[in-house]
Amino acid sequence: MTSEPGLRERKKQRTHTAISEAAIELFLRHGFDQVSVSQVAEAAEVSRRTLFAYFPAKEDLVVHRFADHEAEAGRVVRDRPADMAPLEALRVHYLDGLARRDPVTGLNDLPAIVALYRMVLETPALVARMYRFQAGAEQELTDALHETAGVGEFAARLAAVQIVAVHWTLTLDNARRLAAGEAADERYAGAVSEAEQAYALLANGLGRLGAPGGA
16 A cells, blocks of 8 residues: 555656746747746646745746755765775766766756756856755765864865866857757767866865875
């Protein structure tokens, strides 16, 4: 027999998904700034109160699509092999994401993904909300470096700010190119080259950070 809490959780997830899908469809069709929260609620067949219970701000209707990745860098550092430095683990993970065309790298040319990134890039409120998302990623990575790599809290915070900023810059560069019409396969070699260059620059100051026997 299915438990009542399990039923409630599935119902909540269905409602969450329905609101999100209705919002994204309206935003992509008419523009983020042209669609009101009331219109989203009507399309999703929920009240404004219910909508705000799931998404506290209008921007969250879009940015939540990236929420699963907020703690990703921190998870990579925590789950890395014992003999691998945090920066190397993050480099390998990012390059793997490019090879897999992971949407979080910006290197995915499925029309829905390209349209979503284009909307984010063209909407100042969404860009601002993404920077708040970036702050959360910085904190997750700071904690992981401090707790698992023996890095002092201040040094961990400085490193996290740099690493997350590099990831964000690489991702946006890829997304902008694809939004302008470049295919992911055409962009791939350049994306890898730029990622390697970015990590080489980070390595000048961060290469031995948290590495076994490192500073």
